Amino acid sequence: xxxxxxxxxxxxxxxxxxxxxxxxxxxxxxxxxxxxxxxxxxxxxxxxxxxxxxxxxxxxxxxxxxxxxxxxxxxxxxxxxxxxxxxxxxxxxxxxxxxxxxxxxxxxxxxxxxxxxxxxxxxxxxxxxxxxxxxxxxxxxxxxxxxxxxxxxxxxxxxxxxxxxxxxxxxxxxxxxxxxxxxxxxxxxxxxxxxxxxxxxxxxxxxxxxxxxxxxxxxxxxxxxxxxxxxxxxxxxxxxxxxxxx
Ligand code: NAI
Numbered sequence: 276x277x278x279x280x281x282x283x284x285x286x287x288x289x290x291x292x293x294x295x296x297x298x299x300x301x302x303x304x305x306x307x308x309x310x311x312x313x314x315x316x317x318x319x320x321x322x323x324x325x326x327x328x329x330x331x332x333x334x335x336x337x338x339x340x341x342x343x344x345x346x347x348x349x350x351x352x353x354x355x356x357x358x359x360x361x362x363x364x365x366x367x368x369x370x371x372x373x374x375x376x377x378x379x380x381x382x383x384x385x386x387x388x389x390x391x392x393x394x395x396x397x398x399x400x401x402x403x404x405x406x407x408x409x410x411x412x413x414x415x416x417x418x419x420x421x422x423x424x425x426x427x428x429x430x431x432x433x434x435x436x437x438x439x440x441x442x443x444x445x446x447x448x449x450x451x452x453x454x455x456x457x458x459x460x461x462x463x464x465x466x467x468x469x470x471x472x473x474x475x476x477x478x479x480x481x482x483x484x485x486x487x488x489x490x491x492x493x494x495x496x497x498x499x500x501x502x503x504x505x506x507x508x509x510x511x512x513x514x515x516x517x518x519x520x521x
Contacts, residue, residue: 360411451508
């Protein structure tokens, strides 16, 4: 029970990696707030998990929603120890054609969302003196250059810098900030990409382990960063990518 008496928020937890992170954190003894823009799906996800799983509807790209979420958690639990900024979206398109709307949408969720919630959660973590751990779900695409997902690549590159800057800024205020960089993980987001045979072949052939990862394999890295096992780790992005980055 590595997270006994801890309170965690996991965003984008209605499905995929976020759901697995919530599931593992619950098994490790935490109270877990599953936050997602898809209200019905997140309510169903929390009901499925049971126990100390609590569903909250939240669009992380909106400041008021992020503030409200942290306020609710503090009102209900009195402390907030772990934040996993996992919510993310992907839009594809040629770099010369991709719309302003798509660019703003991806940056709004993947980067600004993590910033807004880290700020709201960071304030209470600093004030409560027991500190906290913030984990950002980055991607190997923070470092790779894939032409048809420019906003996504830019958002994850920015997220790595957000992680490092916040880690340094909060290092003496008791809050650690780290990231997980998944490679190709078998979730709905990736299944859509892998429907295309060429994309499927490319993904598998460029992954030295020759397989996609599972959401649970990412959740275990997040658990390490959330727990005291990583008490001297901050400002790091741990890549779990089957060797993709070499
Ligand atoms: P997914 O598409 O299965 O789930 C994403 C969840 O985020 C959904 O439940 C969705 O409703 C929620 N969401 C979307 N916009 C939101 C918003 N504005 N506010 C709150 N929630 C919102 O995605 P998956 O695959 O589980 O990915 C999770 C994270 O991991 C993302 O940040 C993604 O970029 C990252 N990642 C995923 C990889 C993969 O291969 N699946 C690889 C590398 C990174």
